[in-house]
Amino acid sequence: MIPLQNDRFLRALLRQEVDRTPVWMMRQAGRYLPEYKATRARAGSFMNLCTNPDLACEVTLQPLDRFPLDAAILFSDILTIPDAMGLRLRFAEGEGPIFDNPVRSAADVAALPVPDPEQELRYVIDAVRTIRRELQGRVPLIGFSGSPWTLATYMVEGGTTKEYARVKGMLFDRPDLLHQLLTTTAEAVIHYLNAQIAAGAQAVMIFDTWGGILTPRDYREFSLRYMAQIVERLQREAEGRRVPVILFTKGGGAWLEEMAATGADALGVDWTLNLKEARQRVGSQVALQGNMDPTVLYASPERIRAEVATILESYGKGSGHVFNLGHGIHQHVDPEHAAAFVEAVHELSQPYHRSS
């Protein structure tokens, strides 16, 4: 392996000293980039893009060629696991993801297999290998998965939903069945992430997009518990370095302390939290990743710069902060605004590290 030229991101996740605050953007390989749209058009469909390692590699690298980002993230979708379990994922125009075979009955749950990542999810693991090779050590590569609870919502609902009536119906009336589903899914996530790490992912992130729609009690029992199991069983070292794990529960600001107690290295935080208070709450237990409102990128470059300055000041001096948006970059953002954002983080963050 070629040695890593920029390890700012990995160091910050482990709260080690850095020269400036590292930055990347959730969904940085995406529709706001014309070159992404061109590759996506060539692929024919979103799933074709995900399942072709060369194309997935191409779009993963596109934002790095534009902006001096400190990390790359595997281009894929969180729903690859349920697809590999036989639920058959497709993306209907304007409707979002749909599973042809949702999980509704005890028989459906019992029949769920734990996919072998090197078999049914080979296209993802191959993409990781291809991207690592093509990155040539420029920046670290982040692997990822959805959380078991978040995957379960799609698996039971069969697609996106506003009410979560089916999955919450299962939670309230058949918690045993939901636990069985989550146990199988957590097992699949563990194998999937460990395969990504073995293939070259240098950090991994667990996206718990829908943990925030639960009560505190249900969050603990049906989402956090399974994320903690995953953290526990991940391969935390590779190529002689620690592989940091980032947990991100959207809307989970109330539960930072409990998330930190899982043993994760870092927590993603959305913009509804003040970073200073979040840092006080977690102390030196974990690093924090976030947390600019992605809609700030619609504002002027001057305003973006001002917001970056505010967030840097809020976190304060010292390491342990990875700058990011609080959610994925929106599709109508001008790439020049994303450039202004990345530049502002690098430039304005230096004084926060100089004295260290």
Place this chain on the structure above:
Amino acid sequence: MIPLQNDRFLRALLRQEVDRTPVWMMRQAGRYLPEYKATRARAGSFMNLCTNPDLACEVTLQPLDRFPLDAAILFSDILTIPDAMGLRLRFAEGEGPIFDNPVRSAADVAALPVPDPEQELRYVIDAVRTIRRELQGRVPLIGFSGSPWTLATYMVEGGTTKEYARVKGMLFDRPDLLHQLLTTTAEAVIHYLNAQIAAGAQAVMIFDTWGGILTPRDYREFSLRYMAQIVERLQREAEGRRVPVILFTKGGGAWLEEMAATGADALGVDWTLNLKEARQRVGSQVALQGNMDPTVLYASPERIRAEVATILESYGKGSGHVFNLGHGIHQHVDPEHAAAFVEAVHELSQPYHRSS
């Protein structure tokens, strides 16, 4: 006026002793009731239903005829104010509310009038009068309004949105303009709620549906500040009784202390908070209203009952709790489940008040 036969709701909002925990449901007059759907069909459109005081009264009373609820809430829509300002509200099938004349420019903001509730919103105030008469003192009537920030999101976006790009664009790049818009809207809300109180509303609730999408700093500056102005200027006494004010910011659990400091009598809380912790945080400053996840109503009556028991236990002994859902009742809920919910609250809450 006929004397009030059941004032449990008003007493609990003021943290006075009650015999059992009062209960009502957000959106209790709504599509889950077949009789509502029949009236709605007769009206021809949702707006016809809102603008006809007799029909608005009819649907307001429907849930009270089915369930022993402790409060009625005016049937109306939060978007009546912008409509009365000339934005022209309509409801497109499957698309939600749309304003034909959204507010986008400085000229649009400057041109916004403060409607006279007895003129442009006369149909709402007449509905309040009609409902009070027809209630015959059975239970108190709640009036309501959207918060200035929540109204502004619809006014600037022109309808519902996922990204809030336009209104946040204004917030970031033209905060002066947004403040001007919010000042006019807050003025309109004050007149509107005071007219509802003068016409017979015995408590009022401010719905801040979209305050939770803001950063803590922006929530304070663009939402809470204007709600505090409203609380300050409301007529807080009528018919020899205090008129309690309830503030509800969906997803605003992190800001309860600041909301309580506005001088409101009670705060609405959604299900992402534990009621015991919420109570500890606000102390005796305000009452709390909530907070069962509305999807629990899809579960079995036994499970609904168990969840009610858990929430009652979480709040604990003594007054200051109005039982409610953490958001509006969903449209596919079986009315029998709503009945089980209301019955469970009344029955199971007695021990929490007996010793007092």
